[in-house]
Amino acid sequence: MATETNNGTPDPRLEAALGTLWRQTEALDHLRSLAQDTAAQPVAQTQAWIAVKAQAERYVHDLEPWRRAKRLDALAGDLADQERLLSDRLKEAAAALDTTPPAIRQEAEGRQGIRIAIVGKGGAGKSMISATIARLLGRRGRPVLAVDLDTSHGMGYSLGVGTTDAALPPHALEEHGGSAYGWQLTGGLPAHLAVERHAITAPDGVRFLSLGKIEDLEKQSARRSVAAVRQVLAGFAEPGWDMIGDMEAGPTTAFERYHSFADLVVVVVGPAWRSALTARRLLPIVAGIPTLVVANRFRDEPDHEGLEPILRVPYDVDTARAEHRGLAPIDECPGSPAMVAVEQLVGLLVDHANAARSSSPTNPSPTNQEVAS
Numbered sequence: 034m035a036t037e038t039n040n041g042t043p044d045p046r047l048e049a050a051l052g053t054l055w056r057q058t059e060a061l062d063h064l065r066s067l068a069q070d071t072a073a074q075p076v077a078q079t080q081a082w083i084a085v086k087a088q089a090e091r092y093v094h095d096l097e098p099w100r101r102a103k104r105l106d107a108l109a110g111d112l113a114d115q116e117r118l119l120s121d122r123l124k125e126a127a128a129a130l131d132t133t134p135p136a137i138r139q140e141a142e143g144r145q146g147i148r149i150a151i152v153g154k155g156g157a158g159k160s161m162i163s164a165t166i167a168r169l170l171g172r173r174g175r176p177v178l179a180v181d182l183d184t185s186h187g188m189g190y191s192l193g194v195g196t197t198d199a200a201l202p203p204h205a206l207e208e209h210g211g212s213a214y215g216w217q218l219t220g221g222l223p224a225h226l227a228v229e230r231h232a233i234t235a236p237d238g239v240r241f242l243s244l245g246k247i248e249d250l251e252k253q254s255a256r257r258s259v260a261a262v263r264q265v266l267a268g269f270a271e272p273g274w275d276m277i278g279d280m281e282a283g284p285t286t287a288f289e290r291y292h293s294f295a296d297l298v299v300v301v302v303g304p305a306w307r308s309a310l311t312a313r314r315l316l317p318i319v320a321g322i323p324t325l326v327v328a329n330r331f332r333d334e335p336d337h338e339g340l341e342p343i344l345r346v347p348y349d350v351d352t353a354r355a356e357h358r359g360l361a362p363i364d365e366c367p368g369s370p371a372m373v374a375v376e377q378l379v380g381l382l383v384d385h386a387n388a389a390r391s392s393s394p395t396n397p398s399p400t401n402q403e404v405a406s
């Protein structure tokens with residue numbers, strides 16, 4: 034068997050890799066069934082075909098390094114099969130979209146969600162900004178999944194749920210020797226059902242998932258929910274949903290590609306020199322995905338060289354005060370300068386996503402510099 038080691042025992046890492054391929058297939062089958070649902074409105078069907086295409090493209094991108102990975106040589110046949118499947122799904126979605134009336138396609142494209150990972154140095158303001166973005170998107174009537182990927186989490190307070198704990202329950206996790214930290218999402222629990230069943234509901238209808246409280250977990254596996262939450266992020270592509278991920282500080286988890294679910298990475302940089310150092314270190318690591326820089330907590334300091342932001346969120350005493358009390362600034366000081374700036378940022382992010390979608394060789398999506406000018 035392809036997933037056995039030389040001495041015939043199962044190789045858990047290969048089994049985990051096969052599990053990933055299986056999850057990809059399952060996620061695409063789910064989206065495809067939405068697209069082929071004859072009871073659904075044409076716009077909803079078209080949204081689902083757009084989701085099939087976008088998700089298959091993400092999976093092609095994710096599998097790229099797998100083909101070159103020596104440790105996966107035994108899975109060459111499985112990977113080739115998966116590439117064929119992804120290519121078939123892409124062709125099928127393209128054919129369906131080609132025959133869709135332009136007005137319906139345009140409406141469906143306008144309803145597509147945005148997928149954003151927020152990275153930066155510790156204390157840059159990732160949690161405050163990511164939670165506020167999620168709330169403001171929710172307030173616009175958009176379905177939003179907010180995910181705290183930081184083991185020392187804080188997004189829940191900035192979101193206004195009054196807790197940081199929105200973990201997957203133990204029965205949604207299963208032990209697997211080949212998975213990161215030895216645990217994974219329970220087989221048979223698709224990402225969209227994991228969110229439907231286990232994400233808690235924050236104000237403005239935002240659904241929220243976190244890694245959970247470390248003290249609740251076994252000491253040896255404090256990160257046991259990481260792989261499962263990442264599997265949820267990788268498999269979740271419900272049509273029209275926005276996804277906002279609050280990443281752990283610094284470059285370590287970026288190296289591990291925790292941001293790979295996203296279509297856009299926002300690098301938050303504070304006024305301190307060290308914050309700029311971390312941002313500069315992060316930029317090449319996340320470079321495979323379009324990137325924007327946002328400045329936060331600046332007063333009258335100049336921009337850092339090479340890190341000109343698309344937007345500055347000013348230092349805001351009311352926001353700091355709300356956060357000091359563990360309350361969501363969007364509830365406590367909605368008209369404060371920082372909240373007004375994040376509202377502008379949400380507009381820029383939605384515009385950016387729309388521009389990226391309609392981009393073509395003659396109409397490229399704007400870069401950080403172009404958006405700023």
Ligand SMILES: Nc1ncnc2c1ncn2[C@@H]1O[C@H](COP(=O)(O)OP(=O)(O)OP(=O)(O)O)[C@@H](O)[C@H]1O
Pocket residue numbers: 153154155156157158159160161162183185187281282329330346347348349350352353356357371
């Ligand atoms: N624009 C702002 N004005 C004033 N205070 C802010 C602003 N943005 C964030 N803060 C405060 O700065 C601190 C750090 O913010 P936050 O927790 O969002 O950063 P973080 O990048 O998520 O940090 P960590 O990496 O530790 O999770 C918090 O106390 C927060 O209230």
Ligand SMILES: [Mg+2]
Pocket residue numbers: 159160161183186187188279
């Ligand atoms: Mg944080």
